[in-house]
Amino acid sequence: MVKPYQHLLDTEFLSKEEMQSLLSRARFFEEHHEEGTNMFQNRFVANLFFEPSTRTRFSFEVAEKRLGLNVLNFSEEVSSTTKGETMYDTVKLLSSIGVETVVIRHRDEKLIAELAKQDTGCTFINAGAGSWAHPTQALLDLYTIQQQFGDEIRGLRVAIIGDLKHSRVVRSNIWSLQKFGAEVVVSGPPMMRDAEIEKQAPYVEFEEAIRSSDVVMLLRVQLERHEQNLFEGSEAYLQSYGMTQERFAQMKSHAILMHPAPMNRGVEIADEVVEHPRSKIFTQMYNGVWTRMAVLERAYVERGGH
Amino acid sequence: MVKPYQHLLDTEFLSKEEMQSLLSRARFFEEHHEEGTNMFQNRFVANLFFEPSTRTRFSFEVAEKRLGLNVLNFSEEVSSTTKGETMYDTVKLLSSIGVETVVIRHRDEKLIAELAKQDTGCTFINAGAGSWAHPTQALLDLYTIQQQFGDEIRGLRVAIIGDLKHSRVVRSNIWSLQKFGAEVVVSGPPMMRDAEIEKQAPYVEFEEAIRSSDVVMLLRVQLERHEQNLFEGSEAYLQSYGMTQERFAQMKSHAILMHPAPMNRGVEIADEVVEHPRSKIFTQMYNGVWTRMAVLERAYVERGGH
Amino acid sequence: MVKPYQHLLDTEFLSKEEMQSLLSRARFFEEHHEEGTNMFQNRFVANLFFEPSTRTRFSFEVAEKRLGLNVLNFSEEVSSTTKGETMYDTVKLLSSIGVETVVIRHRDEKLIAELAKQDTGCTFINAGAGSWAHPTQALLDLYTIQQQFGDEIRGLRVAIIGDLKHSRVVRSNIWSLQKFGAEVVVSGPPMMRDAEIEKQAPYVEFEEAIRSSDVVMLLRVQLERHEQNLFEGSEAYLQSYGMTQERFAQMKSHAILMHPAPMNRGVEIADEVVEHPRSKIFTQMYNGVWTRMAVLERAYVERGGH
Structure with missing residues (x-):
């Protein structure tokens, strides 16, 4: 049958x-x-x-x-x-x-x-x-988080940060993480906010999201999709909203960094943190x-x- | 050896x-x-x-x-x-x-x-x-016809209808079907007739071809290949020379419909007949x-x- | 380990x-x-x-x-x-x-x-x-030469002829052949000479290179890469610098012809010699x-x- x-x-x-x-x-x-x-x-x-x-x-x-x-x-x-x-x-x-x-x-x-x-x-x-x-990205992300924190991820705070408007992974991750009891928050530049997504997960101020989360999940920035040239080049974006070494140092000492890839090195993420032991980017792959x-x-x- | x-x-x-x-x-x-x-x-x-x-x-x-x-x-x-x-x-x-x-x-x-x-x-x-x-299209067509009518297809009338000028399957099908004793006729819009092909198989008036045949084999219309915009859109083609539900109803009660695909739904074939039990289009595939x-x-x- | x-x-x-x-x-x-x-x-x-x-x-x-x-x-x-x-x-x-x-x-x-x-x-x-x-082209070339002349190819003269400036196989072949003790010379049209390559292997006049070598290795001519239209068409190139039947006849009686392919028939090589028994082009493949x-x-x- x-x-x-x-x-x-x-x-x-x-x-x-x-x-x-x-x-x-x-x-x-x-x-x-x-x-x-x-x-x-x-x-x-x-x-x-x-x-x-x-x-x-x-x-x-x-x-x-x-x-x-x-x-x-x-x-x-x-x-x-x-x-x-x-x-x-x-x-x-x-x-x-x-x-x-x-x-x-x-x-x-x-x-x-x-x-x-x-x-x-x-x-x-x-x-x-x-x-x-x-959805398979969300599942592999969930798998990666469980690998790090154990099957019970209830109560973990996961911050999804970046280009909320144009990412295909945000919604899929919110659905799966919330079903497992994680607290999902979103953050990113004001012009990349998305009202519909913020009905599902609250927006938290950028630096606060980084400091307070157990998992920081960066999104690819698709600068070319934005109507205006909002930043003067990628360096400006990195300094304002990217994962610099300084911001990485502000993450909780056990927190992990994730990114669905492909990455824009030097835009949403600094070269130096990509392969840090607490960056799980290649582990995700x-x-x-x-x-x-x-x-x-x-x-x-x-x-x-x- | x-x-x-x-x-x-x-x-x-x-x-x-x-x-x-x-x-x-x-x-x-x-x-x-x-x-x-x-x-x-x-x-x-x-x-x-x-x-x-x-x-x-x-x-x-x-x-x-x-x-x-x-x-x-x-x-x-x-x-x-x-x-x-x-x-x-x-x-x-x-x-x-x-x-x-x-x-x-x-x-x-x-x-x-x-x-x-x-x-x-x-x-x-x-x-x-x-x-x-x-030729492999002609062989699979022959296989499909035998599946329906038995190995001996001598005396069956097969009508090949449509864009005779630009189809790669017409000649291959005429050769194979005639060797098996089928009576092959061709039909289609006047501007799509092909004198060479009609030396191999007689042209029969369109509605007559549909009513009199055991197998109706439609061809893909490649409107873009025609020099003039002969019809005002695909709907006009469908009404004049396509397989509408009305024309399908005029086919013999045992007759089958075939098409080598890809189909232009709404041009040479109406949506409603594509998956009729006597349409063998997906069976051909x-x-x-x-x-x-x-x-x-x-x-x-x-x-x-x- | x-x-x-x-x-x-x-x-x-x-x-x-x-x-x-x-x-x-x-x-x-x-x-x-x-x-x-x-x-x-x-x-x-x-x-x-x-x-x-x-x-x-x-x-x-x-x-x-x-x-x-x-x-x-x-x-x-x-x-x-x-x-x-x-x-x-x-x-x-x-x-x-x-x-x-x-x-x-x-x-x-x-x-x-x-x-x-x-x-x-x-x-x-x-x-x-x-x-x-x-390098894999150089290795298969070496394999082909050994197949013809035996493992010990010391002392063989190999002439690499043609578009020295734009070929990716010249350097790789010089390194491998010289390590095996072959004498490598290069030749070709004056405007396709390359000073760096000639530091590794001496330039020999074209007809002399053909007559004196055990292996004649032609290179693909990439006429489109040259700044000027140096020859009036491919026939002119063939006559001046290509492997014509006449030039092939001047090769040593045991010498073999090679080409890394794809060939420009009628440019660097005449149709008639491509499949001569002493042409090893398809053997190389x-x-x-x-x-x-x-x-x-x-x-x-x-x-x-x-």
Whole structure:
């Protein structure tokens, strides 16, 4: 019997228990590097990246190949006018030729959720939906925080700092962290604030956010997306709102620094702190593989045997 | 002993017996999903797509990986001025590094046939030659028709309808269907007629073609290729020459609808009929994998052991 | 115990013994096609090609897959302004997600050497550094020469002829050939001479170089890179400085012709000589796979067990 498809659309739609179960499997894969291998041989996955992304695509591809999946890659930057209708046919084609799970990144925030409502035969994994959601990033962030502070992260203060308006990871992280009982606050430059996000997590003054948090999660600043040249160059941004060595020194002595990458060194983060022992940026990338293996495993297991 | 290479250039050069043999193997692969797997491990195939094609490339890639082949992908849109001479060197390179079969799509109609005449060491599979030929599409269409009507399709009337001038599947389908004894007719808008094609299969008035045929095969309309804006938008085309619900209702009660995809929904086909039970469009895509596995198997088996 | 990474930066940094050891392994792989297969299963390699290169990328990809490696491909032409800093983060990401060896081609001559100095966790293989170096080409050339003349190539005269200014293979070949005791001379049109290269190997008049050498190694002419239109078309170049049939006939009766490809037929080489029995151009491509397998094997073996 085939169970209903268990898409991964966003952390909003996962219970704490479901997330904990995924993280447990991620830990299993991390601790037994060879175990997953060949779990789903002769089965197919497609990576459809309609926005450029070397990092996330490679992380998924490693996870997929570790599970023994056959991988089809498609990368193309498309205009936002590409019709959902066309995507439906593309995805039905993939299903017809034997693809079971489709990993998608697309600038259209609603596209993946719309596809998931339809009878396409595919399980969807959201690898980045516009500026809206990036659930596997949130899961690997959660995994990284648990690795540091233990399974019970209730009461930890997590500050998400930076370009709140244009980041796809903020909402996904708020949903998952709050379900685990963390206190999430947001901060950043005034012109990058976002009223909708501040309904979910309170805005805290910048220096205060850094000093008071157990986890400081920086966001990539996308200066090119801002209408005005708000800062006179990246050095000005770093001094005003970046993670300088001075600010890093003000963090709690046990606090960790995170960043979803890619980083703008010298803009939102100073070179010197990127590889500090309490910076977990490359650890996050490492953890991404195990987390995505867990998400993929769930997709294939839920579909039933081959 | 190595047999001479058995390229797949077009259905024109395959006997009915050869095609039936390929379709039998396709059926075998469909009925035994796991059988082909790893048949040709440690051997290499290259997909050279000089025109964009997600669908056909993915269909071949799934077929190749199901057979255990190692796949090299190359996709690049090239100008028509790329010299055949250069292609010869490219293909000799591939042969030199161990590639045995090359799947090619190219806008130059004669390129693949010319390569096949030379001593390159490669077996060629035509994955689309300009507006001229697309033999694996014709084979999967034939497979789909046999699936519906039984092996003996003699006497069936198949109507190929639409943009006869710019379709690469018309000739390939006429060759294969006529060898199996089907009666092929063509139809479509007056400005899309093609005198050469009508020497091979008679033109029948549009509504008559729809009402009288056992198989209605629509072609993709490439409005952008037409010199004049012949219709005022796609809706006008659909009403005049598209497969509307009304026209679908006029088809024989057992007749099936086919389309090589990608479709222009709302142009040559109305949304509502795409997934009608007697529309075999997604079935064609499904069948493409097994058919291409058969074609690839033939290429490797004919080359002898590794 | 993990040994220090043994990058392949250039033949300049390999001793004769190291090179001979690589060539011995290449011969082993050539003689036992199936032996290498699956040697490094469940391990990952990334091909980062920042300059277009179908040939070299495919040659590496075949070598990698023959060794059982999981392959991640990235190809993108980038502007020269891409920061090394960014590359460091990219490569750290790759290391974090499990990539052990990175095969890079980049127009920045110094990039790979700079990356190799840093603590990235990756072993680097230079697949082409600007106009500076292309060590795997030099190794496969050396392999091809040994195949023809025996292991002891001391005293052979090798003439490297053509566009000395813009070729990435000249320096790499001079380093390796001189370490094996070959006498290397260079030649070519006056406007393509390079003073730095002529400090390493003497310039010899063109016709003299052809007549007196045991190995004639042609370089690709990149007419588009030259500031002036120095010749009136390719025919003029061929007649003045190309390998015509007449010049080929003047080579020693045992001398072989080589070219790193891609060739400009009718520019630096006449069609008629490309596949002459003493032209080893396609043999070089064939040998490239075994040589690159040896280089990759060294990278993985040196890193220790998985």
